[in-house]
Amino acid sequence: MACSSAKKRGTALPTPYRNRSATRERLVRAVGTLLAHKGFTALGVNAVAKEAGVDKVLIYRYFGGMPELLKTFAGSGEFWPSIEELTGGDTATLRQMPLSESTAIIMRNYIKGLRRRALTQEILAWEAVESNELTQILDNIREEVSMALFKELSPSLKGTDADVAAITALLAAAVNYLLIRSRTIRTFNGVDIRSEEGWKQLETAIIAVCQQCFAPRESPKKK
Amino acid sequence: MACSSAKKRGTALPTPYRNRSATRERLVRAVGTLLAHKGFTALGVNAVAKEAGVDKVLIYRYFGGMPELLKTFAGSGEFWPSIEELTGGDTATLRQMPLSESTAIIMRNYIKGLRRRALTQEILAWEAVESNELTQILDNIREEVSMALFKELSPSLKGTDADVAAITALLAAAVNYLLIRSRTIRTFNGVDIRSEEGWKQLETAIIAVCQQCFAPRESPKKK
């Protein structure tokens, strides 16, 4: 594709820069850098074109508009932890564990995976105020992954009375919210959500919740 | 709006409509209705002035600008559950309860109090993307209330090993997030966050977490 076309007529300009796919890619990458750098409030055709160093009309020519460009951007990276990332790779052994253990591992990987994705955090904040191609794609992936995880852990689900879906929903929602808010505030409920210690604190709390709520029944006293 | 003022100079029209405080109030109320109706993305001097039916220059004359108007609006209503609302009124009896009970009550009141405040939910979403006079005030109130609650429950805090601050932070954060997201998505982790049943499900899950994690130690085995 990168047809680094030969010079044609004379005048060697070392700039064979008339490459459609290259500029397309520059635009897509510009979305990412702009999103990570300035946030989504600054994301518009003018800003993206300026960041990419090309004319904004090419956004319309090559993508049809910002929505399509966003869609392309959404497919250009991994914005969400995959099942492998969440489970640590071996779902087989995870399935054998008690639910209190497996959910703790998953939540720990979830925190780690999201904390290192600055772009995803930005999109998470975006999702709070707007629904567009990008956020919908991310929402779909999230829901698919969680459903697949439930399927994966289904044998473990029998051993508990707790509402696993609701409790894990709460924990994941809490992580999402605190990540979003850490961009604008420092403490939430007295917890420092900007420091490493604060997140260690939250992580151990989450693991404690998993262990307390999903603990295997040792003495089947009731039912 | 229809300032049916007298036509020309003569004759007393029964419309003494040159009232500063009245227009001030109209502007403040316009912020509320606009915020509840169109969301904060539509909140600007032009929109507020149009909604109030007055000229936007009065926003500058009477308030100095949007930030001050927002500040006034923030002081014009109760956007956050008070301690009384969260505790149910009698903090004395609450203090006697085991922590698993008192936190459950507080969380239940928190959900109820926030679910009925549509405007607060809008501001919560706003906080995800921007920091302004209104959101800062709300953040301060929230932190103050939570700190006051901790003080109120301090006698109960001795009886547990759990990190009460971290766990309650998680639960409150989860409620905030799910309320925000319910405006744009229907299900989160398989839970229907738009239905009454879904929130009942979440509420029982939260209460279960409180009971499991803050349960009083019956058998003091360690320490």
Add this chain to the structure above:
DNA sequence: ACATATTGTCACTATACGGTGACATAAAGG
């Protein structure tokens, strides 16, 4: 080499925004 289609630049429209100055009109006070 030439004609053609592609790639890119520029200028422009229309719209909306925050903000300000000039001016009309009403109330208040002498």
Add this chain to the structure above:
DNA sequence: CCTTTATGTCACCGTATAGTGACAATATGT
């Protein structure tokens, strides 16, 4: 009564946005 002050209306400025048409420069195919 007339003057002064407060209240409200209007027109405008500068800026930024999304989007489009015209045109230059380059690559491509014959």
